[in-house]
Amino acid sequence: MVGSLLASAVSDPKCAVPDMVAYDEAQAILAAYMQNIPLLTTEFVSISQASGRVLAEDIRAVMPRPEADISAMDGYAFRCADMEKAGSVGLPLAGQIAAGDASPSLEKGVACSILTGARIPAGADCVVAQERTSITDGHVHLLEQNVRNGLNIRRSGEEFCKGDMLLEHGLKLDWRHLSILAHQGKEQVSVYKHPKVCVVANGAEFGATATDCRTELNTQLLAAMLQSEGVRVTRYVCGSDSMEALHKLLHQCAQEADILITTGGISVGQTDHVLHVLCQMGAKCLFRRVKMRPGKPMTVMQLGQKMVFCLPGNPGAAAICAQLFIIPFLRGFAGEKQEKKTSMPIEGQSSFAYVAAADTTSFLPVYSTENKGKNLITLVRSVGASDILCLTQATGLVRVSAGTSLQVGDMCQMIPFTA
Numbered sequence: 001m002v003g004s005l006l007a008s009a010v011s012d013p014k015c016a017v018p019d020m021v022a023y024d025e026a027q028a029i030l031a032a033y034m035q036n037i038p039l040l041t042t043e044f045v046s047i048s049q050a051s052g053r054v055l056a057e058d059i060r061a062v063m064p065r066p067e068a069d070i071s072a073m074d075g076y077a078f079r080c081a082d083m084e085k086a087g088s089v090g091l092p093l094a095g096q097i098a099a100g101d102a103s104p105s106l107e108k109g110v111a112c113s114i115l116t117g118a119r120i121p122a123g124a125d126c127v128v129a130q131e132r133t134s135i136t137d138g139h140v141h142l143l144e145q146n147v148r149n150g151l152n153i154r155r156s157g158e159e160f161c162k163g164d165m166l167l168e169h170g171l172k173l174d175w176r177h178l179s180i181l182a183h184q185g186k187e188q189v190s191v192y193k194h195p196k197v198c199v200v201a202n203g204a205e206f207g208a209t210a211t212d213c214r215t216e217l218n219t220q221l222l223a224a225m226l227q228s229e230g231v232r233v234t235r236y237v238c239g240s241d242s243m244e245a246l247h248k249l250l251h252q253c254a255q256e257a258d259i260l261i262t263t264g265g266i267s268v269g270q271t272d273h274v275l276h277v278l279c280q281m282g283a284k285c286l287f288r289r290v291k292m293r294p295g296k297p298m299t300v301m302q303l304g305q306k307m308v309f310c311l312p313g314n315p316g317a318a319a320i321c322a323q324l325f326i327i328p329f330l331r332g333f334a335g336e337k338q339e340k341k342t343s344m345p346i347e348g349q350s351s352f353a354y355v356a357a358a359d360t361t362s363f364l365p366v367y368s369t370e371n372k373g374k375n376l377i378t379l380v381r382s383v384g385a386s387d388i389l390c391l392t393q394a395t396g397l398v399r400v401s402a403g404t405s406l407q408v409g410d411m412c413q414m415i416p417f418t419a
């Protein structure tokens, strides 16, 4: 059976395996593919559950903010002209309005006490803060003469008007947006559904019967990385070198998930079956191997409408490839608009030198520190693509493009890791 699967995969014309591509080309292939895939479907959630979700509707103001003209101070509201006319006699006090009170009209020639947030009574055209006044014999007197029309009045709509665009679809909602939704009286909001991802680790070394048993790390690492992006992750381990077992597991995952991720078994070893099994299942290869370090075996396939990201087994390489390829893809797939990125690169001066190979783009684990307003980017010691400790010391990656070099003191950009 193994032999026949392998033979049919390799001879399958759909499974033409392209040559290794440059890093930027791989990203361009993925971006082009992104344009044509259907986004996730949407659902309504209550706004208390909406933080972290991607908005699937535009929110236009159905009411302005402030809703009415309101006082910005605790003090006294009156007509400027009345106060000017009253001079040192001041204006008699008539009533008090607090936030939440209905606001009657202000009679001519009087002042009323007003609290912050209360509606300005019709007729009043200014508010003076109470500490800038004195009260004698039930009259308000000004301590300073600099009153003017509109003083301390927050006008209706000065923050936004009815009909204004407040939040656009594709926005990942967080605490900053929820008060807007609440203000607009939204109890429920339309968001894109959580993507479902299956992560499948490969390797006989993770099976219960292995003589030289190893601890499987990648599904832990990737599940945590993706869960903090709002993805529902199911983890599987194929702990044998059986193509049939892998075929069965990937078939099951294709039924369950929107996106599949495999780790390991994608290089050129005799037990690296992922490519062959996916080809056998009818998957098309978008790119096979990338001129990058780490992550050379990185491969992306399309199984029906579903994407399959085949990550290298080395945990450091798997993590870096996931950061560079999977996270941006998932954000787009989940409806997030790319131009509203939150994790922008951090620019700083390199404290190290590095020469990238002529045909290979390198991604180096680094951290950034700040000194007198300048960022310094420092390389973290790493012994290779299997490293996991270096990731805990690094806060991001520096790219050194194929055939280029970085000198000490050069400006460079750190791509921060996702949370």
Ligand SMILES: Nc1nc2c(c(=O)[nH]1)N[C@H]1C(S)=C(S)[C@@H](COP(=O)(O)OP(=O)(O)OC[C@H]3O[C@@H](n4cnc5c(N)ncnc54)[C@H](O)[C@@H]3O)O[C@H]1N2
Pocket: 201, 202, 203, 205, 214, 215, 216, 217, 218, 219, 263, 264, 265, 266, 267, 268, 269, 272, 295, 296, 297, 311, 312, 313, 314, 315, 317, 385, 386
């Ligand atoms: N002749 C060649 N050999 C290799 C090449 C090559 O181009 N020619 N590429 C090397 C590179 S680069 C990488 S990266 C690895 C990746 O190979 P695979 O993706 O097939 O990964 P495996 O061989 O299955 O595993 C590699 C390594 O990682 C460990 N591993 C795998 N999965 C996990 C996991 N889930 N948790 C923890 N550790 C894992 C595995 O035990 C191996 O030690 O291939 C090179 N070889």
Ligand code: MOO
Pocket: 292, 293, 294, 295, 296, 297, 312, 314, 317, 318, 384, 385, 386
């Ligand atoms: O490319 Mo591999 O990912 O270096 O070990």
